[in-house]
Amino acid sequence: MxxxxxxxxxxxxxxxxxxxxxxxxxxxxxxxxxxxxxxxxxxxxxxxxxxxxxxxxxxxxxxxxxxxxxxxxLGLTSQERPGAEVIEPVSVEGGAHSPIDDRFLRWYAEAETAGYRIRSVPRSFPDFLKSAEVMRYEYAQWPEIDEAATVRWAMERRAQMRQSALSQESCVPLQALEAFARGTGQWQDLPAEIRRQQLGEMSEICRELYPSLTFHLYDLKQTYSAPFTVFSPQRAMIYIGALFFMFTATEHVRALNRRFDDLIRAAVVQPNDVCDVIAGLADEVR
Structure with a gap:
């Protein structure tokens, strides 16, 4: 469908x-x-x-x-001219106890249906690449997350990307994956075997989904970014923990697209090398 x-x-x-x-x-x-x-x-x-x-x-x-x-x-409306209704260019939505709550998944679905290429800087690494064990561990403090539904969403996204029906770009700090491999910070209680298996599977998935999925790794010593997602030319979101800042003004969305382009230019690992780097991290897990 x-x-x-x-x-x-x-x-x-x-x-x-x-x-x-x-x-x-x-x-x-x-x-x-x-x-x-x-x-x-x-x-x-x-x-x-x-x-x-x-x-x-x-x-x-x-x-x-x-x-x-x-x-x-895009054929989504018969109203040719932009509507006269005034829409707030920036809105703040509270209650975002999880970065992947129902609203986030709804925005994703709307962008996917319209065929947009989603661009994201995730909080750790993309949720649709995570195993059920990793999501269960990471979101243990967010009981409102429907774990089964989230896992189904992840599997559906992968399946659609395999058919080239969806595409996504992600920028992730290299240090975030290194911390995961070493089991430091938020991952310190996650068993090594789960971390090793996750990195191995992620490497295989990235290789399989390329170029529908392009993955860039940047260096936190050179640049920083808060988590954000560009869903469409008219919607982008920054997550700051418990709050979604939603941008609908064209100039704001363009600014976040330019910031994403900056992260791509600053990347120290390019998409064609990411799979090997992640596989190498899997081998280093102890």
Missing amino acids: LIAQRRAVVKSFRERLQVVMDRSALTPSAYARTVGIDRSTLAQLLAPANERLPRAETLAAIATLAGVSVDWL
Whole structure:
């Protein structure tokens, strides 16, 4: 069902991109320059065989240039122009006792249905890569988490990514994985065998899901980031413990996308090497 929905969204986007291009009266090359992409990328987006949406900032640029809403571009609404309703550009949602509560999973699902490439800087490392034992340990102090539902969500995400129906980028501090391997900090009571098995499985999953999943490791000695997730051109979230700061203004979402790009540039381990680094950490677990 999710694959069919995503294909429908991509088809609507392709058709409506052609509509706004025709209205612009620009040549394809000029249009591509105006929205910040190259001519070949534009041609790929218009190709009938294409099954991917552009990056969030490109969607926002196309919508801004045409004076239409991103939701209309994606075929999610028949309302072409952005609504007149005033939406608070920043909202604070309390009661976030867990970074993966029902709201977070709902935002994930909405982004996935629309076919967005999600970008995340997780609190430790991505939850959908964690084993049931690790999630049970990490979230033991959050009894409101439905462990079974969370594990099902993780397995479903992996299955969809194997089919190239979903894609995600994650930036994680190298030191977070080193601490996990050594069993220090929050992981000090987690048995070595569980940590070793988790790292081994994570290495295999990252290798299997690449490039649907791209994983960058940055160095905390060089840069720092609070946990945040960019769900779409119109939604991004920062988690600060018990609070979600939700951003819906385009400029705020773009700022977080730029910060994510900064983390990618600062990465000391690139996606094609991450699997081997994680496997090496698994071998070091004692």
